[in-house]
Amino acid sequence: xxxxxxxxxxxxxxxxxxxxxxxxxxxxxxxxxxxxxxxxxxxxxxxxxxxxxxxxxxxxxxxxxxxxxxxxxxxxxxxxxxxxxxxxxxxxxxxxxxxxxxxxxxxxxxx
Amino acid sequence: xxxxxxxxxxxxxxxxxxxxxxxxxxxxxxxxxxxxxxxxxxxxxxxxxxxxxxxxxxxxxxxxxxxxxxxxxxxxxxxxxxxxxxxxxxxxxxxxxxxxxxxxxxxxxxxxxxxxxx
Numbered sequence: 001x002x003x004x005x006x007x008x009x010x011x012x013x014x015x016x017x018x019x020x021x022x023x024x025x026x027x028x029x030x031x032x033x034x035x036x037x038x039x040x041x042x043x044x045x046x047x048x049x050x051x052x053x054x055x056x057x058x059x060x061x062x063x064x065x066x067x068x069x070x071x072x073x074x075x076x077x078x079x080x081x082x083x084x085x086x087x088x089x090x091x092x093x094x095x096x097x098x099x100x101x102x103x104x105x106x107x108x109x110x111x
Numbered sequence: 112x113x114x115x116x117x118x119x120x121x122x123x124x125x126x127x128x129x130x131x132x133x134x135x136x137x138x139x140x141x142x143x144x145x146x147x148x149x150x151x152x153x154x155x156x157x158x159x160x161x162x163x164x165x166x167x168x169x170x171x172x173x174x175x176x177x178x179x180x181x182x183x184x185x186x187x188x189x190x191x192x193x194x195x196x197x198x199x200x201x202x203x204x205x206x207x208x209x210x211x212x213x214x215x216x217x218x219x220x221x222x223x224x225x226x227x228x229x
Contacts, residue, residue, distance in 0.1 A: 030216075031216055033216070033217060033218075035220075040199075040223070040225065041222050041223065042115075042117075042201050042203075042220035042221050042222045042223045043154070043201070043220045044220070045217065045218075045219065045220075048217055086151070088153060088154075090218075091216070092216045097142055097144070097159050097161065097166070097205070097207075098156060099156070099216065099218060101153035101154055102153060103152065103153050104151070104152075104153055106151060
């Protein structure tokens, strides 16, 4: 069974601070996706990483895929209240059309 | 511009009273999914359709059924909702292209339907 473990589970920071959240597995993934889910809404796809060592930037968000494709990180610079939400990493699951999700990191950015 | 649309956004039903949630998509994706998500948890896949082929997850209760009358629409039927079925229900889509190994793993979600059971 492919599992994705996310840490930390909860994170509360002040506006303007930097943060990093992690997504780790003992299994190799062909790709990993990061989603952000705001309260009461569905997950919104932020990025897909495919190549080991790949770094992608989305404004203040930096995503990295580990060299061995077993882990990924999301770094947010100068966090803003609009960054508040549940950050989920996901990768191809055991079934052909399954996504394996991590349990998520719940981020609160306090003004 | 909404690409995956779920209706209603909030649904209240009574214990044991059948309820139907709907999902439509403008992406023309051939795969549609239904997930259940409880508070602060990851989405849990209930089933998916590949075109008209229905694929149930092994641990999805029989109480949950689905219909996909055409490419654009998919319905989730809960035959006899229990208190434990109160949750957010998410619809998602993806496309499967010949040789497109990556595309089918990228899923686009609707905004969800929050179901309450009284």
